[in-house]
Amino acid sequence: MQRYLIYRVGQSFIALIGVSMLVFFLTRLSGNVLDLMLPIEATPEDFERVEKAWGLDKPIVVQYGLYMKNVLQGDWGESWKWGSGALEIVLEKFPATVQLAAFTLAISTVMGLTIGIIVATKKDTPFDWGGKIVALLGQSLPSFWLGIVLMWVFAVLLGWLPTSGRGGITHMIMPAVTLGWFNVAALMRLTRSAMLEVLDSEYVKLARIKGLPEWKVIWKHCLRNAAIAPLTYFGLVAGFLLTGSVVTETVFAWPGTGLLAVEAVQARDYQVVQAVVLFMASIFIASNLVVDILYAYLDPRIRYN
Numbered sequence: 001m002q003r004y005l006i007y008r009v010g011q012s013f014i015a016l017i018g019v020s021m022l023v024f025f026l027t028r029l030s031g032n033v034l035d036l037m038l039p040i041e042a043t044p045e046d047f048e049r050v051e052k053a054w055g056l057d058k059p060i061v062v063q064y065g066l067y068m069k070n071v072l073q074g075d076w077g078e079s080w081k082w083g084s085g086a087l088e089i090v091l092e093k094f095p096a097t098v099q100l101a102a103f104t105l106a107i108s109t110v111m112g113l114t115i116g117i118i119v120a121t122k123k124d125t126p127f128d129w130g131g132k133i134v135a136l137l138g139q140s141l142p143s144f145w146l147g148i149v150l151m152w153v154f155a156v157l158l159g160w161l162p163t164s165g166r167g168g169i170t171h172m173i174m175p176a177v178t179l180g181w182f183n184v185a186a187l188m189r190l191t192r193s194a195m196l197e198v199l200d201s202e203y204v205k206l207a208r209i210k211g212l213p214e215w216k217v218i219w220k221h222c223l224r225n226a227a228i229a230p231l232t233y234f235g236l237v238a239g240f241l242l243t244g245s246v247v248t249e250t251v252f253a254w255p256g257t258g259l260l261a262v263e264a265v266q267a268r269d270y271q272v273v274q275a276v277v278l279f280m281a282s283i284f285i286a287s288n289l290v291v292d293i294l295y296a297y298l299d300p301r302i303r304y305n
Contacts, residue, residue: 008292012285016278020071023277024064027270054080067274076278077271081264086275090257094279096166097249097256100179101241103172108180108187108237113223113230115184116191120199121218131188138185147178147251164253175252179245183237190233194226238287 034047034056051057055066070077076087119131151174155163162171199222249258257276264272 019281023274027273076275079272081267081269086271090275090279093257093260104176104180108183112184112187116188120192120195135185135189138181143178144247150174175248179248190230198222198226
């Protein structure tokens, strides 16, 4: 296990280096930030002076090396738009994303697992067909379209929910449904497939022959052994939600890291864009690493040397 952990941590570090290179070089393709920051009447001497002050006059490879050196020292750069540290801005917006992600994750996990178990135990019944319809709609409806429709119906027509912004539970309902609808459908399908495979196994038949209550067979024996595939997806979902959904946060003006990323890209604020992407990538990679470790504890047959 220890050797495996070292190997996976090394892979994670290499992945982060690759992400940092991609975001650093790709952000420079969006144009020169000085065109937005300096006034129209700025002279070439003004451009040259600011470029030198910000280190933009150096070759891009040298700029990347200096950037990574500063990141390793805890300096993620200073925002050109907001005028403060890039990492501080990301950390300031992150609690809003955590709030929405936790609410969405709780709803989608409960609904996805529950519906998946029910449709698996009621195979080829109206419950099963209803679950298939939910899965089809959940994985085919675009999130931005669903968010706008929910806003139009429940906020504009009915006036039950606020249209945007951060607040209590009422502010989170529509963004959480929009963000979690796809996850409910995917988690339900994975749970259903895994449960159907487990329900056919010999140890389940033996448990029923012994006279164990059906609820105990389903929730204790079947679900635990069928949880490997949903757990894999759960790790991906957790990483995705915690890194923020750009589309959902933009539609509902939810002040999280996703909306911050959009605003930073529009302002060509390289430092904030790089900080957001690296921060998101770190969380996503860490969540998948945790899931890999949990495999060994969930299924005794899985061991890493």
